[in-house]
Amino acid sequence: MSVDLSGDQYFSSNPAPDSIHRHAELVRDFIASHPDRRIALVTSGGTTVPLEKRTVRFIDNFSAGTRGAKSAEHFLDAGYAVIFMHREFSLTPYAQHWSHLKDGFLGLLTEDPTGVVTVDSERQQEVLRVFRKYKKTRDDNLLLLIPFTTVTDYLHELRSIARLLDSVGSNGLLYLAAAVSDFFIPPDRMSEHKIQSTDAADATPTDKVAGKGGENDLAEEEFDNFDSCPPVLRSKRLVIDLDPVPKFLKALVEAWAPGCMVVSFKLETDPNLLIEKAKIALARYQHDLVVGNLLETRQKEVVFVTPGGAEEWIRLPKTGEVKEIEGLIVPAIIRLHDEYIKSHDQKK
């Protein structure tokens, strides 16, 4: 088996988060408590790329976690247990229904004449419906929340959890909806402190203020920590020089969870690139499905691209019972998972 070593090098030079062992324990217990159930690992939300070790600034990927949170609910509806690996403070299953309220959940409440706070009568039905699902999921221990923040946290957690999930074989499904950074800053090029804009490069306060009063009066930058881009070329500018994150999908498919079904997502803004990139990813990583989507239409349509080269668009009808596209995506993937399990059983 050819396992790419560049991944290993990434993992050894970018330390794992402190939480990794605690999370692995939680995942191990969770898997053990569902021996006969299918388990989906759903990743959700964006990853960050810190620009400084004591992080003030970071690069982020656009993702509120809507796709992941809604999808997890549909997997739970279908009887899956779900490990929900999500960007900290991104949307989570069930809670996501009221995430966009202007006043948060306080806008749902009312105080009755006896001074008891309750859900407003107009919202009772809607809240009750979701609350019951939430409570059943909690009581039956069917949902495990695992948070991450940086792209390095994400990759370490994914490797750790995928390896554990591989123990359930074809019952395991990896649904990789998180928006993962393609680039990162290696630790040896990262600034220790907040990167300074103008003030810090100044000699003294008085010198600065006396000599240069204006708003547009910016000092020369220092780029000691960005050795790849010479400071002499870059006065008054910040230049961030990033390395590509190793493509982890091949290691995941070949080495971390070879027995599980693997679904990845591809988000693009250019329609001309979407299908081509999905096919390249499938051919390169040899996994089971790419769900392609465009930034502007992602709530309304996606395209399933499968290893044979088939493309199938899934579109949300304007009317009908299904109100969100995850209600079509997840059942369609579960049908593919049925087939995956069958073909795997035959091989045994």
Added chain:
Amino acid sequence: MSVDLSGDQYFSSNPAPDSIHRHAELVRDFIASHPDRRIALVTSGGTTVPLEKRTVRFIDNFSAGTRGAKSAEHFLDAGYAVIFMHREFSLTPYAQHWSHLKDGFLGLLTEDPTGVVTVDSERQQEVLRVFRKYKKTRDDNLLLLIPFTTVTDYLHELRSIARLLDSVGSNGLLYLAAAVSDFFIPPDRMSEHKIQSTDAADATPTDKVAGKGGENDLAEEEFDNFDSCPPVLRSKRLVIDLDPVPKFLKALVEAWAPGCMVVSFKLETDPNLLIEKAKIALARYQHDLVVGNLLETRQKEVVFVTPGGAEEWIRLPKTGEVKEIEGLIVPAIIRLHDEYIKSHDQKK
């Protein structure tokens, strides 16, 4: 009056958000409905710097909006009306009390025997206390929420709202707690579509897959949109070249809201830089107060630096009635605002 024109150039080359006129209407009405009240403009949360026009990736500043949301509550407690200009989906006053619950607000609820969803009895007291404040604030129209996302949105909104707030003169207080990006990408250097990492630079899928199968097999990057950093130097790397955001504080103090009291914040990670940078900012921008804080201790201590050069540390006692440092910061600023109003009245 010397108004720096570089700000004007920034505003003319970076378009305002679509919401700016609607927000200005809301602010105008809000100010008009509180003729005899002090009004605080509280800014909160981080700003983003999009890397693409159809944004998938962006640079962000670390800020959940805790400082701003908690501070706004203390201003409201003291009788101020508050315009809360905040990063969309960052913490907001009152709702912030339960933002870090693992299950969101669903964890606070229970279903009673009659099938009515209510706040769990154990949490009633805590929720009731905040709910009553929230409801009074809402009923009296004392809090106006204005969201922003990018640093350009932020600067346009700030200029627009500050100019409106200037009509209340010394009764107006600007409390600039948002974490504003120092750098941005000018529109003419911004990529139209998502910046491609590896796949897009490839010729064709088959070429790609046939010729280059490995995980570490990354294509040469194209940097057409980053003309300042020559692509030839940067194969396999992403280089982001940013310009400094014009220092808007001088324009704010001199031209946008010259009659109002202005408080800025400075967050650093290096203790050796904090006071010096606060003094430089005060000397340069001629505003009324810099609240300095360090990333690691920001919930426990801050330093007030005033134009005379005085430094006063404010520290949260380990015991006592005040449980959060904003409960000390805001009252101390209100005392300075009392003085500001007095001295302003004397000048009349």
